[in-house]
Amino acid sequence: MQISELSDRSGLTVQTIKFYIREELLxxxxxxxxxxxxxxxxxxxxxxxxxxxxxxxxxxxxxxxxILAAVENDAVGMHDLFGTTQYAIGPHVTPPDDPHWRAAxxxxxALIAELGWHVTDRAPARDLLAQTFVAxxxxxxxxxxxxxxxxxxxxxxxxxxxxxxxxxxxxxxxxVHSMLVSTVLYEQVLTALHRLAQEDASAxxxxxxxx
Amino acid sequence: MQISELSDRSGLTVQTIKFYIREELLxxxxxxxxxxxxxxxxxxxxxxxxxxxxxxxxxxxxxxxxILAAVENDAVGMHDLFGTTQYAIGPHVTPPDDPHWRAAxxxxxALIAELGWHVTDRAPARDLLAQTFVAxxxxxxxxxxxxxxxxxxxxxxxxxxxxxxxxxxxxxxxxVHSMLVSTVLYEQVLTALHRLAQEDASAxxxxxxxx
Numbered sequence: 001m002q003i004s005e006l007s008d009r010s011g012l013t014v015q016t017i018k019f020y021i022r023e024e025l026l027x028x029x030x031x032x033x034x035x036x037x038x039x040x041x042x043x044x045x046x047x048x049x050x051x052x053x054x055x056x057x058x059x060x061x062x063x064x065x066x067i068l069a070a071v072e073n074d075a076v077g078m079h080d081l082f083g084t085t086q087y088a089i090g091p092h093v094t095p096p097d098d099p100h101w102r103a104a105x106x107x108x109x110a111l112i113a114e115l116g117w118h119v120t121d122r123a124p125a126r127d128l129l130a131q132t133f134v135a136x137x138x139x140x141x142x143x144x145x146x147x148x149x150x151x152x153x154x155x156x157x158x159x160x161x162x163x164x165x166x167x168x169x170x171x172x173x174x175x176v177h178s179m180l181v182s183t184v185l186y187e188q189v190l191t192a193l194h195r196l197a198q199e200d201a202s203a204x205x206x207x208x209x210x211x
Numbered sequence: 212m213q214i215s216e217l218s219d220r221s222g223l224t225v226q227t228i229k230f231y232i233r234e235e236l237l238x239x240x241x242x243x244x245x246x247x248x249x250x251x252x253x254x255x256x257x258x259x260x261x262x263x264x265x266x267x268x269x270x271x272x273x274x275x276x277x278i279l280a281a282v283e284n285d286a287v288g289m290h291d292l293f294g295t296t297q298y299a300i301g302p303h304v305t306p307p308d309d310p311h312w313r314a315a316x317x318x319x320x321a322l323i324a325e326l327g328w329h330v331t332d333r334a335p336a337r338d339l340l341a342q343t344f345v346a347x348x349x350x351x352x353x354x355x356x357x358x359x360x361x362x363x364x365x366x367x368x369x370x371x372x373x374x375x376x377x378x379x380x381x382x383x384x385x386x387v388h389s390m391l392v393s394t395v396l397y398e399q400v401l402t403a404l405h406r407l408a409q410e411d412a413s414a415x416x417x418x419x420x421x422x
Contacts (some may be wrong), residue, residue, distance in 0.1 A: 201373070
């Protein structure tokens with residue numbers, strides 16, 4: 001297909017596609033004349049992934065380049081490909097150097113060890129969780145394993161489902177795309193459903209004004 | 212206690228406390244001399260709630276005033292008190308007037324009806340969820356009830372636990388405080404745990420590089 005069709009089908013402007021080619025995020029098309037190039041379904045799929053990484057993951061070009069390199073390098077296993085993607089996605093917390101933070105981060109590390117979860121030391125979500133522990137304690141809400149248990153259980157259940165949905169042998173770029181979407185967009189789905197479920201649970205426990 | 216002790220114990224500056232008194236978020240102390248006033252535990256608890264609403268809920272003074280009025284008015288039932296708080300917390304979505312949005316919002320409404328959840332039509336989380344449906348479809352991920360089921364189940368389980376934790380007969384301001392914290396901070400706990408659990412599920416399914 002020509003660049004105009006690629007633009008139509010990807011929902012990206014010709015200018016944006018040319019920018020991605022200059023930045024070497026997208027391979028050039030095959031020359032089919034002095035000023036024409038042909039693009040294929042591989043280009044389209046690649047563009048859809050780039051678009052998702054930019055719009056959903058809000059990732060800078062350098063991070064997208066890193067992820068695409070991992071997608072193309074078959075020596076990078078699925079688990080590392082997933083890690084490369086997830087670790088690139090924000091929010092990233094810069095740990096302050098204070099004792100409250102260090103205590104919270106130790107508690108997070110102890111929790112993960114107790115759960116027996118396989119998570120690297122540099123996983124950004126460790127700091128994300130430590131940040132919430134600091135905030136909870138500052139407001140006078142100590143965090144105990146008992147308080148955390150329902151959240152741990154819910155998170156594990158959802159993650160198990162998400163990883164289970166990955167199809168063996170699917171194209172790597174499609175798999176990264178799905179992982180990105182479950183990390184970012186289904187996280188927001190979970191947040192919205194949590195609020196709706198709270199309202200329902202409150203209505204059942206306390207009753208609504210109408211009865 | 213005097214205002215200096217109130218400042219120490221609440222972690223707020225004397226200037227901030229005086230600002231809340233001027234804004235009528237906090238009642239004046241009892242005059243105990245020409246320039247002195249006495250404050251009690253009720254002032255301290257109120258200040259802690261205001262601090263949480265500002266720092267955690269990121270709420271403007273007008274919204275805080277509305278919530279405090281509901282806390283003080285015993286005619287407002289627990290369920291409405293909870294709704295007043297939850298609906299004030301962002302993010303708030305301004306629905307665009309386009310057919311994709313309307314279709315997504317109808318799907319959200321149909322989902323909630325099918326689940327039989329007691330949620331008002333004006334609940335902001337309906338729009339929050341509709342927004343994620345629009346984004347998912349734009350990226351080529353249709354949303355089905357089957358895809359949503361694990362998230363619905365996890366959200367319901369967590370919400371049930373949170374509402375179940377509310378102690379009958381606890382001070383209303385303390386209850387609002389806990390609700391706020393579970394809506395905002397435990398939502399972040401859930402997000403961080405979700406990412407950690409994804410990494411663990413991926414390690415178990417695909418294996419880590421070390422084996």
